[in-house]
Amino acid sequence: MQAETFALSDWMAPHLQQIECALENWIDADAPAGLGQAMRYAVLDGGKRLRPLLVLAAAQAVGLQDESSGVAALRAACAIELIHAYSLVHDDMPCMDNDVLRRGKPTVHVQFGQAQALLAGDGLQALAFELLTPQDSSVPLSVQAALVGLLSRAAGYKGMAGGQAIDLASVGLALTEAQLRQMHRLKTGALLLCSVQMGVVVAGQVQTAAMLALSRFGEVLGLAFQVVDDILDVTSDSATLGKTAGKDVAADKPTYVALMGLAQAQAFARELRAQAFAALDESGLSAEQTLPLRALADMVIQRDN
Amino acid sequence: MQAETFALSDWMAPHLQQIECALENWIDADAPAGLGQAMRYAVLDGGKRLRPLLVLAAAQAVGLQDESSGVAALRAACAIELIHAYSLVHDDMPCMDNDVLRRGKPTVHVQFGQAQALLAGDGLQALAFELLTPQDSSVPLSVQAALVGLLSRAAGYKGMAGGQAIDLASVGLALTEAQLRQMHRLKTGALLLCSVQMGVVVAGQVQTAAMLALSRFGEVLGLAFQVVDDILDVTSDSATLGKTAGKDVAADKPTYVALMGLAQAQAFARELRAQAFAALDESGLSAEQTLPLRALADMVIQRDN
Numbered sequence: 001m002q003a004e005t006f007a008l009s010d011w012m013a014p015h016l017q018q019i020e021c022a023l024e025n026w027i028d029a030d031a032p033a034g035l036g037q038a039m040r041y042a043v044l045d046g047g048k049r050l051r052p053l054l055v056l057a058a059a060q061a062v063g064l065q066d067e068s069s070g071v072a073a074l075r076a077a078c079a080i081e082l083i084h085a086y087s088l089v090h091d092d093m094p095c096m097d098n099d100v101l102r103r104g105k106p107t108v109h110v111q112f113g114q115a116q117a118l119l120a121g122d123g124l125q126a127l128a129f130e131l132l133t134p135q136d137s138s139v140p141l142s143v144q145a146a147l148v149g150l151l152s153r154a155a156g157y158k159g160m161a162g163g164q165a166i167d168l169a170s171v172g173l174a175l176t177e178a179q180l181r182q183m184h185r186l187k188t189g190a191l192l193l194c195s196v197q198m199g200v201v202v203a204g205q206v207q208t209a210a211m212l213a214l215s216r217f218g219e220v221l222g223l224a225f226q227v228v229d230d231i232l233d234v235t236s237d238s239a240t241l242g243k244t245a246g247k248d249v250a251a252d253k254p255t256y257v258a259l260m261g262l263a264q265a266q267a268f269a270r271e272l273r274a275q276a277f278a279a280l281d282e283s284g285l286s287a288e289q290t291l292p293l294r295a296l297a298d299m300v301i302q303r304d305n
Numbered sequence: 306m307q308a309e310t311f312a313l314s315d316w317m318a319p320h321l322q323q324i325e326c327a328l329e330n331w332i333d334a335d336a337p338a339g340l341g342q343a344m345r346y347a348v349l350d351g352g353k354r355l356r357p358l359l360v361l362a363a364a365q366a367v368g369l370q371d372e373s374s375g376v377a378a379l380r381a382a383c384a385i386e387l388i389h390a391y392s393l394v395h396d397d398m399p400c401m402d403n404d405v406l407r408r409g410k411p412t413v414h415v416q417f418g419q420a421q422a423l424l425a426g427d428g429l430q431a432l433a434f435e436l437l438t439p440q441d442s443s444v445p446l447s448v449q450a451a452l453v454g455l456l457s458r459a460a461g462y463k464g465m466a467g468g469q470a471i472d473l474a475s476v477g478l479a480l481t482e483a484q485l486r487q488m489h490r491l492k493t494g495a496l497l498l499c500s501v502q503m504g505v506v507v508a509g510q511v512q513t514a515a516m517l518a519l520s521r522f523g524e525v526l527g528l529a530f531q532v533v534d535d536i537l538d539v540t541s542d543s544a545t546l547g548k549t550a551g552k553d554v555a556a557d558k559p560t561y562v563a564l565m566g567l568a569q570a571q572a573f574a575r576e577l578r579a580q581a582f583a584a585l586d587e588s589g590l591s592a593e594q595t596l597p598l599r600a601l602a603d604m605v606i607q608r609d610n
Contacts, residue, residue, distance in 0.1 A: 028462065028463075031462035031463075031467055031470070032462070032467040032468070032470050032471045032474075032491070033467075033470040033471045033473065033474035033475075034470065034474065035462050035466065035467055035470035036462065039462065086427075087427075090423055090424075090427060093400075093423065095398075095418075095419035095420045095423060096420050096423065113400075114400035115400045115401050115473050116470065116473065118395055118398065118400060118401065118423070119395075119466050119469055119470050119473070121427070122391075122392075122395060122426070122427075122430065122460075122466050123461050123462040123466040123467070123470075125427065125430050125431070126430070126457050126458075126460040126461030126462070126464075126466060127457070127461050127462065128457075129434050129453055129456075129457035130454070130457040130458055130461055132453070132457075133450055133451075133453045133454035133457060135454055141446055141447040141449075141450040141451075142446040142447075142450075144446075144449075144450035144453070144454075145438050145446040145447075145449035145450045145453070146438075146446075148434055148437070148438045148449070148450070148453045149435070149438035149440055149449075151434075152431050152432070152433075152434035152435040152437075152438060153431075153435055155427075155431040156428050156431030156432050156435055157333065157336035157337070157340050157341065157344065157428040157431070157432065158333075158336075159431075161340065161424050161427050161428040161431060162336055162337040162338075162340055162428070163337075164424055165336070165337050165338040165339065165340035165421065165424050165428075166337045166338045168338065168420050168421065168424070169337075169338035169339065170338075186337070
């Protein structure tokens with residue numbers, strides 16, 4: 001694959017199909033009393049699958065060793081998507097963001113009621129860790145433990161849940177750039193970083209220069225993702241976003257646009273793109289190996305929803 | 306230790322101290338924006354610690370091999386208590402049971418608001434899996450993976466979360482005994498069974514007669530726990546229970562007392578005690594080894610709160 005001929009859509013299509021098929025298989029429709037339907041509704045038929053694609057792209061960049069690492073990559077990819085999906089379900093609930101539209105559909109609590117939405121989120125979090133610990137020896141136990149170690153920390157109070165707590169507490173406050181960056185480093189950055197790190201771990205490379213460089217890539221990408229999110233909240237509309245536009249402004253939430261203005265936020269996003277690419281340049285991996293990661297970064301930064 | 310001289314309180318005191326101290330250390334007060342306070346409030350200073358004590362008693366019954374298995378036992382004990390605690394936080398929320406009193410204190414959402422309660426529950430679930438995957442090689446990776454495998458399944462849609470969904474769906478319905486048993490097998494039974502199984506796993510015994518017998522003990526104990534819970538809901542008062550008495554009746558929830566009457570439910574609890582003890586008799590373990598498990602079973606069945 002040459003840089004000039006690489007088409008992300010060609011790379012993505014089979015991987016997306018693999019991810020959708022695995023999610024479809026692994027979220028049991030027969031879970032009791034409608035819980036399976038609510039869990040499936042929260043995850044299937046929507047979402048860009050950015051985190052799973054990052055897991056697979058990072059694993060390929062570092063080099064999948066054998067069939068077992070391919071299985072582990074797919075499980076890690078789906079597990080992190082379940083964590084992301086559960087966080088959206090809980091985040092949309094009336095006591096949090098009280099949002100009624102997500103991925104162009106009614107949110108889970110609108111469709112199934114708040115109690116079922118709460119349980120579906122809880123069940124999805126548990127299922128993520130279940131996916132990482134298959135009981136058929138398809139994934140080495142050491143890899144299982146390392147993946148759970150990464151994902152539990154990225155999802156918990158040192159990561160996503162902690163970032164959401166800061167977000168809640170900062171409505172109506174004027175944050176400094178450092179405070180805003182810390183909030184997003186936890187709230188959205190931790191899972192994006194974790195996606196890349198899980199990919200490296202399933203490929204069997206833990207203490208390497210590639211791990212450090214890809215971690216730096218993941219961190220910068222996480223920040224860029226949030227800056228672009230803040231930009232889209234003011235420049236896009238609900239139909240394009242598939243969720244309510246302008247809600248950060250309406251809720252008086254601190255954003256990069258509020259902090260630095262629209263033009264400066266857009267320049268910052270471009271600068272972060274350059275930093276992400278520089279991290280890959282320093283990874284010791286070939287340009288060819290990192291093409292999907294670069295293209296995914298461009299997708300994040302140039303997206304319109 | 307002889308059966309006639311065994312005092313559960315003597316066995317429990319040092320173990321409870323160990324559990325409380327570990328929970329105190331492992332739930333970080335510095336978690337961002339008040340999240341740490343809410344998580345600590347949900348777990349510390351209350352609770353009978355039945356599940357952690359079962360983990361430790363099962364591990365001792367089978368035989369702890371070395372220092373590493375002692376560390377693993379304590380981590381497993383605390384992890385399952387975090388799952389239990391998070392389920393109570395979410396269960397008490399207005400969209401679920403809407404309860405304001407728990408362990409004699411205002412519930413988490415009353416004290417910290419619904420959004421923080423939701424996040425605290427989410428953060429506690431993630432922390433449970435973090436505790437099971439220490440990154441300092443104190444617990445073998447194979448044991449870490451096995452413990453996560455057990456706990457994620459017991460907490461998720463095949464266990465606790467699934468049972469809660471059935472519970473939600475069955476308010477106002479007349480369940481058969483088989484349906485009621487299935488609901489409780491998942492809702493409360495799965496975690497109690499998991500406690501015993503985790504204890505066996507940390508002691509390094511997986512595919513053994515002891516595992517089968519102790520699993521049978523855990524299943525019967527889980528059922529007995531619920532039957533006694535239903536009995537106490539009608540025979541006790543809120544001050545003794547530390548939570549609102551009579552709420553099952555008020556909410557028109559199916560219970561063993563509603564199904565079979567009070568006297569019959571009490572006889573059923575006695576029968577289950579005999580079954581639990583019979584399972585231990587068949588475990589191949591000595592009477593001395595299983596004394597703490599027997600005493601904990603008696604505590605469950607003869608408790609008044």
